[in-house]
Amino acid sequence: MLKEYKTVTEVVGPLMLVEGVEGVNFEELVDIKLHTGEHRRGRVIEISKDRAMVQLFEGSTGINLEGTSVRFLGRPLELAVSEDMIGRAFNGLGEVIDDGPEIIPEDKRDVNGTAINPVSREYPSEFIQTGISTIDGLNTLVRGQKLPIFSGNGLPHNQVAAQIARQAKVLGDDEGFAVVFAAIGITFEEAQFFMDDFKKTGAIDRSVLFMNLADDPAIERLSTPKMALTCAEYLAFEKDMQVLVIMTDMTNYAEALREVSAARKEVPGRRGYPGYLYTDLSTIYERAGKLRGKPGTITQIPILSMPEDDITHPIPDLTGYITEGQIILDRGLYNQGIAPPVSILPSLSRLKDKGIGKGKTREDHADTMNQIYAAYASGVDARELQKILGDSALSDADLAFAEFAKAFEEKYINQGYYTNRSIEETLNLGWELLKIIPKSELKRIDDALIEKYMD
Numbered sequence: 001m002l003k004e005y006k007t008v009t010e011v012v013g014p015l016m017l018v019e020g021v022e023g024v025n026f027e028e029l030v031d032i033k034l035h036t037g038e039h040r041r042g043r044v045i046e047i048s049k050d051r052a053m054v055q056l057f058e059g060s061t062g063i064n065l066e067g068t069s070v071r072f073l074g075r076p077l078e079l080a081v082s083e084d085m086i087g088r089a090f091n092g093l094g095e096v097i098d099d100g101p102e103i104i105p106e107d108k109r110d111v112n113g114t115a116i117n118p119v120s121r122e123y124p125s126e127f128i129q130t131g132i133s134t135i136d137g138l139n140t141l142v143r144g145q146k147l148p149i150f151s152g153n154g155l156p157h158n159q160v161a162a163q164i165a166r167q168a169k170v171l172g173d174d175e176g177f178a179v180v181f182a183a184i185g186i187t188f189e190e191a192q193f194f195m196d197d198f199k200k201t202g203a204i205d206r207s208v209l210f211m212n213l214a215d216d217p218a219i220e221r222l223s224t225p226k227m228a229l230t231c232a233e234y235l236a237f238e239k240d241m242q243v244l245v246i247m248t249d250m251t252n253y254a255e256a257l258r259e260v261s262a263a264r265k266e267v268p269g270r271r272g273y274p275g276y277l278y279t280d281l282s283t284i285y286e287r288a289g290k291l292r293g294k295p296g297t298i299t300q301i302p303i304l305s306m307p308e309d310d311i312t313h314p315i316p317d318l319t320g321y322i323t324e325g326q327i328i329l330d331r332g333l334y335n336q337g338i339a340p341p342v343s344i345l346p347s348l349s350r351l352k353d354k355g356i357g358k359g360k361t362r363e364d365h366a367d368t369m370n371q372i373y374a375a376y377a378s379g380v381d382a383r384e385l386q387k388i389l390g391d392s393a394l395s396d397a398d399l400a401f402a403e404f405a406k407a408f409e410e411k412y413i414n415q416g417y418y419t420n421r422s423i424e425e426t427l428n429l430g431w432e433l434l435k436i437i438p439k440s441e442l443k444r445i446d447d448a449l450i451e452k453y454m455d
Helices: 133-140 155-169 186-202 216-236 250-263 277-287 314-322 331-335 365-389 396-413 421-436 446-453
Strands: 007-013 015-019 028-033 039-048 052-054 069-076 078-081 089-092 108-111 127-129 151-152 177-186 207-213 244-246 290-292 297-307 325-329 342-349
Touching: 007 069, 028 052, 069 325, 078 216, 108 216, 133 342, 133 365, 133 396, 133 421, 151 155, 155 177, 155 186, 155 244, 177 186, 177 216, 186 207, 207 216, 216 244, 216 250, 216 277, 216 297, 244 250, 250 277, 250 314, 277 297, 277 314, 297 314, 314 325, 314 331, 325 331, 342 365, 365 396, 365 421, 396 421
Parallel strands: 089 207, 151 297, 151 325, 177 207, 177 244, 244 297
Antiparallel strands: 007 015, 015 052, 028 039, 028 069, 039 052, 078 108, 290 297, 325 342
């Protein structure tokens, strides 16, 4: 029998204090009945002796302390999971929002997940093709990896996210591939863009959408990525699927965390964010990977917009620590009309070496990637000198590198949001562009490969 408490003593922002409680557990789900008869939900976030701090999912507007009763349900926040979730859209609390029938669950899962023993993890080593040359060719995504995209306000990260969701696939294994898309704190317009794009291109047929809008309560924002990852874990480890989880925008998640931390009157850490931001983000990012003996995998692409394009800001900074690389979008390239505007030189995929080469992509992949990086860096430097000193002060090789950098941005990086390039097309395009550079300067490619692919 569940006890009903009428001892609500305080409501501050999204938090409620209940006194005189017994046998209450951390993360327990709470049912709150208002004086109007309306029911709201919450979860326990702190217990001190006989006092419980409850986080409200639907906000605290209109709560009358005297007329409010609280029941602790004895279970954590759960998501009803089923294979039928593919092709459906849900809100941040896992409720159906696409006018379709309710999901008949096969199981109910705790959204906080369960810790994975590091010993049972397998090293990510299989290539995922996104169809975007700058990722596939230079910052390769590997199955089971977590590779964030660092963007800025106003940059087209939504288009990049939609493009990856449409195009991504595991080579030779199309059957069991699914995309779990979590939109966190986005505007109605952005949500509509994703829904329309997914329906128009047919990507919805293999996707599960979790939509949390900007006007939804902050607390729902905190549960959205957990809901998405719980669904992904079920599909990957129970149904043996290859799951790609895209989460945009993690900055909104961190802001909601800061809001709740401020309401709890916690001592702030860096730039006002709570001291446990690192720990909290890691509980999300570490829910990716491949388990020994299980065919299914979870690959993560979290997207975050850096406030004021500052990569030292706590959110990108801590994200970079936890994840395995970063794809950075560049405002300068965006202003030039290059799409997607991926900044090559500071971008990195730490696991790319494991997912490329003979039998995975192609034998020339590693050499061409290193050469393109080196040539583009030399080209950017030569271009700067060209502006200051003019063409006459540059050697023939420098002029060739400057030409390469220009052609590389126009043809390789600038592919648009609806061009889906295979890895072969990307590699062949790389070779085509390397022809601009004198053969004597191709110092990072094996001579046998030059003979084979340069013709």
